[in-house]
Amino acid sequence: MKGRKATHIPGLDELICDGLPEGTINLITGPAGSAKSLMGMHYVYNGAKYDNEPSIYLTLEESRDSILRAAKAYGMDLEKLEKEGKVYLVDIGKMRVECTASEELEWGLASFETLQDFLKNHISFSHATRLVLDSVTAVGVYYKSTELMRRELFKFARFLKGSGITSMIISEVIGDKDSRYGIEEFIADSLIKMDYESTSGEYRRTVTVKKMRFTKHDPLKHPFLIMENGIEISPDEVIG
Numbered sequence: 001m002k003g004r005k006a007t008h009i010p011g012l013d014e015l016i017c018d019g020l021p022e023g024t025i026n027l028i029t030g031p032a033g034s035a036k037s038l039m040g041m042h043y044v045y046n047g048a049k050y051d052n053e054p055s056i057y058l059t060l061e062e063s064r065d066s067i068l069r070a071a072k073a074y075g076m077d078l079e080k081l082e083k084e085g086k087v088y089l090v091d092i093g094k095m096r097v098e099c100t101a102s103e104e105l106e107w108g109l110a111s112f113e114t115l116q117d118f119l120k121n122h123i124s125f126s127h128a129t130r131l132v133l134d135s136v137t138a139v140g141v142y143y144k145s146t147e148l149m150r151r152e153l154f155k156f157a158r159f160l161k162g163s164g165i166t167s168m169i170i171s172e173v174i175g176d177k178d179s180r181y182g183i184e185e186f187i188a189d190s191l192i193k194m195d196y197e198s199t200s201g202e203y204r205r206t207v208t209v210k211k212m213r214f215t216k217h218d219p220l221k222h223p224f225l226i227m228e229n230g231i232e233i234s235p236d237e238v239i240g
């Protein structure tokens with residue numbers, strides 16, 4: 001659909017009027033193991049496969065190999081799409097080779113400034129229209145104060161908006177908070193919360209679209225399963 005980036009994740013596009021609004025920043029939050037990275041993998045893989053759109057996946061916590069392996073376990077051959085120039089999977093090691101100027105990469109860290117420099121070049125030569133940043137939590141480690149991080153994050157968000165790319169920004173969150181640093185949700189146009197809970201001995205994974213600008217959306221909490229081909233959301237089933 002025009003003006004939207006469909007995720008093609010079963011059940012998700014129905015909750016958000018057919019896809020993420022183009023040019024927006026979408027925050028994907030949740031605790032460890034809540035399938036945030038898996039959602040990001042689907043977004044880039046499906047974009048390339050079904051819409052022929054190139055994507056960049058920046059993995060700052062896990063290595064390229066780890067993401068390739070996880071995606072493959074759910075039938076997504078990212079390596080093949082990479083060879084076809086439709087997916088650019090970049091980890092700290094790969095950035096180090098391509099951004100010689102950035103000393104922090106030697107320490108396994110990346111600042112928003114370095115990411116911006118890197119992306120500026122990559123977005124123009126790859127013509128990527130989709131981006132996953134996995135995760136903003138890993139970038140936060142670089143900053144000594146939340147104040148400094150806040151300022152740099154705002155600049156980075158302005159850059160993303162200016163580039164026209166439609167992004168998923170992954171943030172690890174513990175407990176009931178909406179974001180790790182209490183600021184990411186303000187730069188984001190939307191907030192999708194992944195979680196799991198156990199009610200009367202039953203373990204369930206859940207997803208809630210808590211906010212989405214420029215569109216109507218379903219705000220309820222829905223269960224999802226991780227099946228052979230990855231995430232499957234039940235849009236007709238509601239929890240709580």
Ligand SMILES: Nc1ncnc2c1ncn2[C@@H]1O[C@H](COP(=O)(O)OP(=O)(O)OP(=O)(O)O)[C@@H](O)[C@H]1O
Pocket residue numbers: 030031032033034035036037038039069070071073172226
């Ligand atoms: N390589 C893999 N092979 C098979 N299943 C995996 C693999 N990696 C993850 N999973 C499954 O997918 C689920 C979601 O994992 P995922 O890595 O997407 O979560 P996450 O929210 O990104 O976690 P984290 O905060 O630790 O990065 C895991 O709980 C696990 O059940």
Ligand SMILES: [Mg+2]
Pocket residue numbers: 036037038134
């Ligand atoms: Mg992850």
